[in-house]
Amino acid sequence: MARRGLANWPARGRRKGTRLEKVKAYAPASIGNIGPGFDVLGMAIQGMGDIVEVRKRSAMGVRICGVAGTSWRLSSDPDKNTAGIAAARTLEMIGCEEGVELFLHKQIPPASGLGSSAASAVAAAYATNFLYGCPLDNYQLIHAATVAEACVSGGFFADNTATSLLGGATLTRSTSPLEVVPLGTIPEAWIVLVRPELEVLTRKARSILPRRIPLEGFVANLANSCAIVAAFLRQDLDLLSRSIDDRVIEPLRSKLIPGFLEAKEAAMGKGAKGVSLSGAGPSLFSITDDPSKARAIGEAMVNAFHKKGMKASFFLTQMEPQGARLLPLEENRA
Missing domain, CATH: 3.30.70.890 (GHMP kinase, C-terminal domain)
Structure with a gap:
């Protein structure tokens, strides 16, 4: 997996020696494509995002305890929900022999074109990684979230997942190997x-x-x-x-x-x-x-x-x- 583009963007970590049992992460909504940049360009937006609470559990694997904030009947099967898939992929990449329980607060309407499934995946991957000491970098988290997104969208593309994790606008130069270029923001827009x-x-x-x-x-x-x-x-x-x-x-x-x-x-x-x-x-x-x-x-x-x-x-x-x-x-x- 490539490390260009985000070489100076390590995943934000926590102090060594601290032991957490539960964390809550937020990931913003995003505009995929920004018009002509199909599967390549994306842009995170303020004021809307998904929240995932993650708690450690001794049993391996992922369990989704509940979903709030949407009238959609989102699956609580961790193999069919992007938050569950992303958390499981993160645990696998860490090599963790424990598991997590998730509670998902949906604030982005599903099927709205605003990166709803991507935000759930990003928040779950980010929180799971933090809970276990932040061993994964941002490229690995984008990969975990994008794998989850691919399961529901029908394609492996990072225009929403990369922007939701990093903020600002991003350019996905390649998905294999993964290479993302942060573009920043235009504050007056x-x-x-x-x-x-x-x-x-x-x-x-x-x-x-x-x-x-x-x-x-x-x-x-x-x-x-x-x-x-x-x-x-x-x-x-x-x-x-x-x-x-x-x-x-x-x-x-x-x-x-x-x-x-x-x-x-x-x-x-x-x-x-x-x-x-x-x-x-x-x-x-x-x-x-x-x-x-x-x-x-x-x-x-x-x-x-x-x-x-x-x-x-x-x-x-x-x-x-x-x-x-x-x-x-x-x-x-x-």
Whole structure:
């Protein structure tokens, strides 16, 4: 497993000699792809994330004690829940002969395109690693979480898991061997997230994608993905806003979302320079430097969905620089 890109990013640890029996970790939501960067670019966001409590147990393996915060019937089978899979993979990589019990607090809606399953996996891997003395580095934790994500999404990609663990934006240069490049944040960016009341499973959204794409679309997405990386390096918010333009995946996945085209047109009419799907959808996002303009964009998009008979809501946020971290045991908010 490669160590480039994160060589100076060791997993955050704790003092040697301390013995813990229980910890609680938070991992933020994320925007996968950032438009054109399919499976490659991702960006963590503030104000939304999953929390996993992890307790040691003498028996080997993983047990999920409960799931709160969602109306979804998420499986408590640790082999079918990304938190359980990630914790088990972390224990295996550590070589631990004990196990853990998990309690999952879901704050990211499943099937929303906001990295819900990835955040659960990251929080579980991060907490399990911390509980047993932090023997794994960030690459190994990303790998453990991405293995879990692959079990439910149908593909091994780290655009959500890497950003949720590290914070900021990331570029996954390679998954085999794993190599992730942190890109940082653009602090003045305001992100408009619009979520129609619709569920789109990542596995389904990937199943409709073609095996071949037109060269013209490939070139356009490559150019925009490169421009997004340049925007982070130059701290150029205007370039970032213009570059969230997906010519390949979005035209296909948008067909799963009634009102998508009308919402995008409404956003552009309110001054948005770019609008795209967040991950597999159905959430959409836009970026601006003005919170008042961001609110107007969000309201216009929600109204457009309403006119198509689709309930929707919007959320204003910014990039999350920190990524996964521990919470005091009595807190359920980051």
